Amino acid sequence: MGLNIIVCIKSVIIDAPGGKYSRTAENCVLNPFDRPALDFALSLRKEHGGSVTALSMGPDASEPALFEAMAMGADRAFLLNDSALIGSDTLATSIALCAAVAKLKSFDLLFFGARTADSDTGQVGPQAAVGLDLPLITWVTRIKQSEGRFHVTRRADGFLEEYAVNLPVALTIHPEAVKVRDVGLAGIESAFQKKKVKHFNLQDIGLSPGDVGEIGSPTKVISLKRAIKKRECVFLTGTVEKQAADLMEELMKSGLIN
Amino acid sequence: MDTFLSEKNKAVRRSVRAFCERNIAPIAKDIDQEARFPWEVVEKMGKLGYFGIQVPDSLSGAGMDSVSSAITMEEISRVSAAIGLCVSVHNSVCVYPLMQFGTEKQKKKWIPPLARCEKIGAFCLTEPNAGSDAAGIEATALRDGDSYVINANKVFVTNGGIADTCLIFARTDPEAGRKGISVIVAERGTKGFVTGELEDLSGMRANPVSSIRLTDCRVPAENLLGKEGMGLEIGLKALDTGRIGIAAQALGIAQAALEESVRYAKQRRQFGVPIARHQSISSQLADMATKVDAARLLVYRAAFLRDQGKSFTKAAAMAKLYASEISSEVADMAVQIHGGYGYSKSYPVERYYRDARVTRIYEGTSEIHRMVIARSVMEGS
Numbered sequence: 205m206g207l208n209i210i211v212c213i214k215s216v217i218i219d220a221p222g223g224k225y226s227r228t229a230e231n232c233v234l235n236p237f238d239r240p241a242l243d244f245a246l247s248l249r250k251e252h253g254g255s256v257t258a259l260s261m262g263p264d265a266s267e268p269a270l271f272e273a274m275a276m277g278a279d280r281a282f283l284l285n286d287s288a289l290i291g292s293d294t295l296a297t298s299i300a301l302c303a304a305v306a307k308l309k310s311f312d313l314l315f316f317g318a319r320t321a322d323s324d325t326g327q328v329g330p331q332a333a334v335g336l337d338l339p340l341i342t343w344v345t346r347i348k349q350s351e352g353r354f355h356v357t358r359r360a361d362g363f364l365e366e367y368a369v370n371l372p373v374a375l376t377i378h379p380e381a382v383k384v385r386d387v388g389l390a391g392i393e394s395a396f397q398k399k400k401v402k403h404f405n406l407q408d409i410g411l412s413p414g415d416v417g418e419i420g421s422p423t424k425v426i427s428l429k430r431a432i433k434k435r436e437c438v439f440l441t442g443t444v445e446k447q448a449a450d451l452m453e454e455l456m457k458s459g460l461i462n
Numbered sequence: 463m464d465t466f467l468s469e470k471n472k473a474v475r476r477s478v479r480a481f482c483e484r485n486i487a488p489i490a491k492d493i494d495q496e497a498r499f500p501w502e503v504v505e506k507m508g509k510l511g512y513f514g515i516q517v518p519d520s521l522s523g524a525g526m527d528s529v530s531s532a533i534t535m536e537e538i539s540r541v542s543a544a545i546g547l548c549v550s551v552h553n554s555v556c557v558y559p560l561m562q563f564g565t566e567k568q569k570k571k572w573i574p575p576l577a578r579c580e581k582i583g584a585f586c587l588t589e590p591n592a593g594s595d596a597a598g599i600e601a602t603a604l605r606d607g608d609s610y611v612i613n614a615n616k617v618f619v620t621n622g623g624i625a626d627t628c629l630i631f632a633r634t635d636p637e638a639g640r641k642g643i644s645v646i647v648a649e650r651g652t653k654g655f656v657t658g659e660l661e662d663l664s665g666m667r668a669n670p671v672s673s674i675r676l677t678d679c680r681v682p683a684e685n686l687l688g689k690e691g692m693g694l695e696i697g698l699k700a701l702d703t704g705r706i707g708i709a710a711q712a713l714g715i716a717q718a719a720l721e722e723s724v725r726y727a728k729q730r731r732q733f734g735v736p737i738a739r740h741q742s743i744s745s746q747l748a749d750m751a752t753k754v755d756a757a758r759l760l761v762y763r764a765a766f767l768r769d770q771g772k773s774f775t776k777a778a779a780m781a782k783l784y785a786s787e788i789s790s791e792v793a794d795m796a797v798q799i800h801g802g803y804g805y806s807k808s809y810p811v812e813r814y815y816r817d818a819r820v821t822r823i824y825e826g827t828s829e830i831h832r833m834v835i836a837r838s839v840m841e842g843s
Contacts, residue, residue: 388524389474393526
């Protein structure tokens, strides 16, 4: 029996010209942390059979990311797109994704990237797992089937933890779990010629506008500023020998060498 | 600039650019300096369908359109024109004529390994005494029972040093003038097939351009492509398509030269300000950007017409002429903006300058393209 895997992906913003945070197809790309999740899912499908479904919530500008998932090999792609979703925080996003996943029905594995390249909260995967009442393992690097159960390896700091789990389960995938595949031309051709991104709106997933969007979000970003890193230059003077000795001392003091 | 492109075309640009930035950019300078063909990267490109861009799925290709193909060549050439050249020649003037004029049996035999990059293709027309005057070739392929016996001295063969499947233009009827030229496929390893020394070229150094000599080289008669006497027709059709590829290649070089110039002009300071703030430099950047965009429109138009099944000879000639001319101009301006550093191998514009120059020469010189365009204009087509 094959594994049916749903991979939740996000189209992230790579550029905000003039400080404007608006999503267009030109300034959005598939979240680089979702690529390992997709790749991992595709490798599991190759090993076990089954299907890979890509799911995203976002505006129309998210479509290219879903096509990219299909060009990588995903069987189908869904976009949850509704103007009432604008302003959703991570909790409202998780609530919406849970409803969409419930609508897609039977699955064995629910994958997320470990985090996103634009907001970097890492919250959506764990929150969705809670919402769907699923066991959750984060930062997963390996899945192996053994004696009817699935053994999942999680990399945490310098340790590898191994869990035995029953399906269905939600997992967030470690960014270095797999070497991400390049997208080939045949994949792109097939995604655009043979496949379509299917759209859902709130009504389709049985939610009302009050559940999501700004109203449904307990948190709200009220300002967005670029973080400025303070850098201080120290000029070493004196003879070359003195400069070298001072440099050594500075490096040792800062703990860079010992 | 991508406003006119489909989402698929844009996805092609994103994926090819990402691949080239990751895999080719780090070695682009070295393979030029060492005149080394990077098999390790080419094999990866083969797996991604870059060697069978427009070949249908049933023959192991990616089955894409001409605009996507042009974008692929533009993006590869933006990073390494020499690798762009390899891909363009392989797809446009080897695989395409085989697709167009080959029998089903020939296609099944030759195309899948070419499309999978297990074999590399070449187009062997030029000889020491025949370049722009293609009808002046001296090579012969004389029928002897079930074989052709080929004697040919082909020079400046792009991919020559590594080519497995070569389209050889030769006279099957030495008395018949233009009508006596045919195309015969000769494969490396056949007795009498010898690859010459690699050319020590000014640019495109990572491409193993070489001579190929065939001496009493006997190939099966079934290796004839099309019919006897169709050689020039096949050649011109292939070159029409090839021109879009070379135009896209020239465009890629110009795009790279523009990007490097913008980067340098913003960072290099003279007279207390970045040189981009000096009007003479910013005016050059404006001219470069305008020329690059104009070339891009011409290239995509030619590819678009080809996708529509419309005549694209004039459009391809215009695209090739203009893109190659401005590629040299833009690369020259890039060197000027970089000043002394632009003349040094420390900066990539020096390479772009050398690489751009040949795009005005191969697959039809600028002079020949002006003839093609002028003829078309005067005929009112």
